[in-house]
Amino acid sequence: MARHIYRCPLRWSDMDAFGHVNNVVFLRYLEEARIDFMFRLQPGDGSPSFSGGSVVARHEIDYVRPLVHRHEPVTVESWVTRIGAASLTIAYEIKDDTEDSAQIYVRASTVVVPYDLEAGRPRRISAEEKSYLQRYLPALEEDALVA
Template sequence: MRHIYRCPLRWSDMDAYGHVNNAIFLRYLEEARIDFTSLRGAESKQGSVVARHEIDYRRQLVHRPTPVDIELWVTEIKAASFTVSYEVKDADAIYVTARTVVVPFDFERQRPRRITEGEREFLQRYTDEAAEEAVAA
């Protein structure tokens, strides 16, 4: 299963050339990730930090009144990190593909932590493997 976030475009996202500035895409990915993780609910003093971003810019995205879709899914789950993949797109164009390595973090102790069993179960539902199992059932 994939999560879809409808990301609004803002005038302030544009650069001098009239398209979404490349650096703004990081904020779009963050908004999609926050929307995705909010589906599970918050845990007290628990959260996550980003360890790595990889972004491939495919096409310019210009301002318009309609949102752009960000499709998000989990591609890897390890003991103390997981990888989220994204497509920023419309029905007829992909503007960006990206990956983010996310590390669960204990803010009270100020250190990385392992993924809990509940988190693993939640993340597993958003893998391509889970989607294939649903189709086969």
């Protein structure tokens, strides 16, 4: 299984009054990583996949440890845990991924629904999108692929 890797910079404004990255800011980090992941298919080859829009149907987030502001970015790893006919679930870990440590700050998941902006309604996942997403689906989770 491949994981999408996104290096996310920390900003001074991300801190709360206690000097930690604010809990709400982690959702922005997930959004940045998710957009980078989902739009990898579209720009380079002119594919229309995912360009029509998508909406977040659900977030789950577990805060494992506080992240203190610093100048080095954090790593956001993303992968797919479920592909349905008209939705997918993306899992994440926000962590330091250095030789010295592999500290995990957040584990999270997001249910994403492809959306037809012109029609104003959800749409099905295309064959091209499904093929792209399957590269990020763990091989052992055969039941994660829903027709």
